[in-house]
Structure formats: structure tokens, C-alpha cells
Amino acid sequence: MEYISTRGSGPSVSSKKAIIKGIAEDGGLYVPSDFPFLGPDPFFECGQSSYADKAAKILRAFLTDYLEKELISACQAAYAENFDSPLTVPVRVFKDGTAVLELWHGPTLAFKDIALQLMPHLLSIALQSEREKYEVVILVATSGDTGKAALEGFADARGVRIFVFYPHEGVSEIQRLQMATQLGRNAGACAVQGNFDDAQNGVKQIFSDPVINKKLAGFNFRLSSANSINWGRLAPQIAYYFTGYDEMVAAGKIKRGQPILICVPTGNFGNILAAYYAIKCGLPVTRLICASNRNKVLTDFIRTGIYDRRREFYKTESPSMDILISSNLERLLFELSGRQSAVVCEWMGKVTSLGWYSIPPNALSPLQSCFYGGFADQLETLQAIREIFRNQDYLIDPHTAVGYRVLQMYREETGDSTPALLTSTASPFKFNRAVLEALGRNTSGEDEFTLLKELAIISSQPIPLRLAELKTRPELHKGICAKDEMAKVLCQFLAME
Ligand SMILES: *Cc1c(COP(=O)(O)O)cnc(C)c1O
Numbered sequence: 291m292e293y294i295s296t297r298g299s300g301p302s303v304s305s306k307k308a309i310i311k312g313i314a315e316d317g318g319l320y321v322p323s324d325f326p327f328l329g330p331d332p333f334f335e336c337g338q339s340s341y342a343d344k345a346a347k348i349l350r351a352f353l354t355d356y357l358e359k360e361l362i363s364a365c366q367a368a369y370a371e372n373f374d375s376p377l378t379v380p381v382r383v384f385k386d387g388t389a390v391l392e393l394w395h396g397p398t399l400a401f402k403d404i405a406l407q408l409m410p411h412l413l414s415i416a417l418q419s420e421r422e423k424y425e426v427v428i429l430v431a432t433s434g435d436t437g438k439a440a441l442e443g444f445a446d447a448r449g450v451r452i453f454v455f456y457p458h459e460g461v462s463e464i465q466r467l468q469m470a471t472q473l474g475r476n477a478g479a480c481a482v483q484g485n486f487d488d489a490q491n492g493v494k495q496i497f498s499d500p501v502i503n504k505k506l507a508g509f510n511f512r513l514s515s516a517n518s519i520n521w522g523r524l525a526p527q528i529a530y531y532f533t534g535y536d537e538m539v540a541a542g543k544i545k546r547g548q549p550i551l552i553c554v555p556t557g558n559f560g561n562i563l564a565a566y567y568a569i570k571c572g573l574p575v576t577r578l579i580c581a582s583n584r585n586k587v588l589t590d591f592i593r594t595g596i597y598d599r600r601r602e603f604y605k606t607e608s609p610s611m612d613i614l615i616s617s618n619l620e621r622l623l624f625e626l627s628g629r630q631s632a633v634v635c636e637w638m639g640k641v642t643s644l645g646w647y648s649i650p651p652n653a654l655s656p657l658q659s660c661f662y663g664g665f666a667d668q669l670e671t672l673q674a675i676r677e678i679f680r681n682q683d684y685l686i687d688p689h690t691a692v693g694y695r696v697l698q699m700y701r702e703e704t705g706d707s708t709p710a711l712l713t714s715t716a717s718p719f720k721f722n723r724a725v726l727e728a729l730g731r732n733t734s735g736e737d738e739f740t741l742l743k744e745l746a747i748i749s750s751q752p753i754p755l756r757l758a759e760l761k762t763r764p765e766l767h768k769g770i771c772a773k774d775e776m777a778k779v780l781c782q783f784l785a786m787e
Contacts, residue, residue, distance in 0.1 A: 391712065455481075470768060489776075579664065598646035675724075
């Protein structure tokens with residue numbers, strides 16, 4: 291299978307090339323040239339195999355230039371003891387029938403581990419077989435979750451270095467400690483005096499600065515990115531929708547072939563796009579429910595066909611969904627336009643220059659028949675956490691709570707009682723403060739470790755080891771730099787000066 295750019299002008303490439311390059315030369319995103327048919331039962335020959343083997347089976351249909359044994363060993367290395375559930379992505383069924391797909395059993399306790407634990411293996415294999423002579427430097431700007439997941443995934447990966455910039459005082463103390471204590475000779479992180487946009491702009495400047503790139507090349511380095519527009523981040527996410535469906539069948543909630551709903555708390559549109567691709571491959575799903583927080587640009591888009599980023603940005607208790615430009619939406623637009631890249635270019639050009647675009651009725655109607663958009667505000671989100679804890683004796687994080695609330699709204703609005711799979715994107719321990727506030731505790735002035743303990747007592751669950759051990763691990767990356775020093779810090783990390 292080949293990969294083509296959503297903007298249409300670049301040549302098609304293999305999946306290995308797409309993963310190495312990240313973004314196409316014309317600025318578009320790589321999409322598969324067609325969708326393999328996998329149907330509702332792709333694992334029927336797999337018996338009791340592990341999640342790793344099942345994931346490899348789904349990936350084989352997309353990453354056709356990788357050897358089967360390469361994919362199996364990459365998945366087995368990625369989905370092993372570093373996940374604290376033997377099922378990797380277990381499903382929990384509520385009394386009300388909702389099936390919750392727990393995607394946060396990896397080392398950083400958020401769903402990004404599923405892709406970022408695997409992607410470094412995929413990249414290393416690709417670099418070897420493409421005979422890349424450069425050493426790849428993965429450069430990341432993060433508002434919290436992605437940075438740690440990328441550090442953890444790429445630490446000690448062959449032929450790759452990883453460096454992360456995050457806003458000084460712009461991440462939670464847990465998130466800061468997670469990054470500052472990162473091990474790995476090839477890994478580094480630094481705080482930037484500024485907010486997330488400053489860190490992101492600094493990284494973008496480094497990417498596009500010809501002088502720095504030339505200097506890097508002189509030292510045999512090439513920059514690359516690990517954000518969710520890379521096909522290597524998206525492809526691994528398709529697999530868990532198939533295993534989640536399987537689990538619902540195994541739990542007796544549905545019969546094989548029976549359609550379901552999938553509800554996804556959404557920010558950059560990567561996770562829900564993977565579900566859309568699973569449908570394209572034959573997973574029986576009648577509706578994708580796109581759940582947003584107060585930054586509801588996607589809800590408005592799905593309801594009206596107008597994408598308008600010219601609006602106030604809100605900081606919410608579900609920070610990983612605080613996004614006004616959902617990059618991966620471009621891949622959906624490509625499908626909605628009937629794969630007409632000229633149309634995608636027009637819409638993307640408008641959102642850059644004017645801040646908005648609208649899609650015509652012939653694109654809006656397939657959008658609305660496949661997607662439902664809704665949003666939950668802070669009160670509704672915290673209420674959902676409280677309600678589920680009371681009724682199901684189960685704690686969810688604020689991102690998952692947004693999803694749960696919007697699923698409820700969908701059911702109330704439409705009367706549709708089709709069984710649903712809700713993706714749970716983070717451990718409640720990772721967002722301990724918001725969760726405790728939802729349960730009526732006053733957390734002001736309390737430090738993170740006290741809060742973790744309190745949450746453990748309330749939920750009768752142990753504090754995840756990866757968080758508990760942060761208290762005693764040495765802080766290795768304590769640097770803070772000014773906005774205009776980022777390139778210098780990177781060069782120092784790479785021992786270029
Ligand atoms: C990244 C993230 C999301 C949003 O996922 P997208 O693929 O960007 O839509 C939701 N919840 C959590 C906890 C996340 O870390």
C-alpha cells in the first residue's frame with residue numbers, strides 16, 4: 291500500500307517513508323491510498339493471542355512494506371511489561387451497558403502511549419531499511435502529555451535522539467516531574483520561559499531555520515517530529531477499536547456483526563480518526579460521537595459545516611483537549627471531499643489566511659451521517675465524574691468524563707440505544723486534582739503526592755507505580771531557557787557546541 295498527500299502534489303511513498311518524513315513536502319498529511327477490508331472479525335484465526343499479536347495483524351494491512359516478523363516483534367516489544375494490564379487495552383463494562391476501553395495502562399498513564407511506545411520501533415526499522423545516513427532528532431513542543439509519552443517511547447531508541455520543550459509553569463507538577471526525571475542517554479527536556487504557544491513557535495522556527503538545519507546536517511543530524519500527524523502515530527490506534535469490539539462480543543454485550551457507537555473525547559482529531567479508518571476497514575459502527583470540552587470548534591463544525599477558529603481559547607480541566615486547530619481533521623476532509631486534494635488545499639488555505647472555512651452540503655451530509663458532535667462544560671464534566679463514581683464505583687478522568695457526558699447527551703437527543711464503546715484516554719490519577727474536586731474535596735494548597743494518596747484511599751486503588759516513584763527519582767532535566775535560547779539549548783544537548 292502506498293501513501294499519498296492530502297494536498298495532492300507530492301509523489302506517493304511507502305509507509306516507511308511516510309513515517310520517516312512525518313509530513314509531506316507539499317505540507318499535506320499522508321493517507322493510505324485505499325482501505326484494506328478487515329471486516330468485523332479480523333482475529334478469527336488468532337485464538338487467544340495477545341494484544342501485541344492482534345495489533346500486528348491490523349498493522350500488517352496498512353504497513354505493507356514491513357515484514358510480518360518485524361511488525362510482530364515491534365508490537366511485542368511495545369506492548370509488554372511496560373503496560374500494567376495483561377490485556378494492554380482492557381474493556382470495562384458498566385452496569386448501564388456502556389463499554390469503556392481503557393487506553394491508559396502504559397508508562398505515562400494516557401492513551402498516547404499506545405502509539406508512542408510502538409512508533410520508535412517502527413521508525414528504527416524504517417531508518418535501517420531506507421539506509422538513512424542521518425541520525426534523527428525528534429523535537430517536540432508539549433503542553434504536557436505528548437512530551438512525556440514521546441520521551442518514554444524514544445528513550446534509548448536506536449539511531450534517534452529526543453528533545454522536548456515545555457512551558458515553564460505551564461504544565462502540572464506531575465507532568466513536570468515526569469519529564470524532569472526521564473532516563474535515557476538520548477533523551478532531554480527543557481522548560482521555556484513562556485506559554486505553550488511560545489514553546490511551539492520556537493520549535494517551528496528551529497524546523498524552518500535553514501542555518502540551524504545546515505549546521506545539524508554537518509553533524510549528521512536530521513530533525514523530525516513525533517506529533518500526531520505522523521502516520522506512525524495514527525496507524526497503531528486503529529488496532530484497539532477492533533480489539534475493543536472483540537471484547538464487547540466476548541462480554542456478551544453484542545453479537546458479532548452487530549453495529550455499535552464509538553464515543554471519543556477529542557482534541558487533535560487523531561484518536562477519533564483512527565476509529566473512522568476502522569469503519570472504512572469494515573468495523574460495524576453506526577455513529578462516531580466526537581466529544582469536546584468548552585473549546586467546541588469541532589462540535590460547531592459537525593453541526594454547521596463551518597470551521598471557525600476565531601474564538602476565545604479556554605483553559606479547562608481536560609487540558610489535552612484544549613485545541614482550536616485539530617490537525618488531523620485534514621485527513622477526514624480529504625475523504626469528505628471525495629479525495630479531491632484541490633478542495634482540501636482551498637479549505638486549509640482559508641483556515642490559515644481567514645481563520646475559517648465552510649464545507650458544501652455534499653460534504654456536510656456524509657459528515658453528519660457518520661459523526662455526532664457535542665460538548666460538555668466544566669460543571670457537566672465534574673458531575674459525570676461524581677455520577678459514575680457513585681453509580682458504578684469507578685473513577686474516570688476529566689477527558690473521559692467529557693466523553694461520557696456527550697454520549698449521554700446523544701442518547702437523550704436521539705433516543706438511540708445502540709451499545710456504545712467509550713474510549714477512556716487517561717488514568718484518573720494523572721488528573722488527581724480535578725477528580726478530587728469533582729468528588730467535593732478542596733485541594734487548594736495540597737501537594738501532588740498528598741492528593742495521589744487521597745485518591746488512592748477514596749478509590750481503593752493503588753497509586754500507579756510510575757507516579758508514586760516520581761517522588762524519589764532524581765531530577766535530571768532541570769534547565770529553564772528563554773524563548774530565544776531554544777536553538778542553543780538543542781545544540782548543547784547534541785554536543786554541537
Ligand atoms: C491527546 C489526548 C486527547 C485528545 O486526543 P486526540 O487524538 O488529539 O483527539 C484526549 N485525552 C487525553 C488524555 C489526551 O492525552
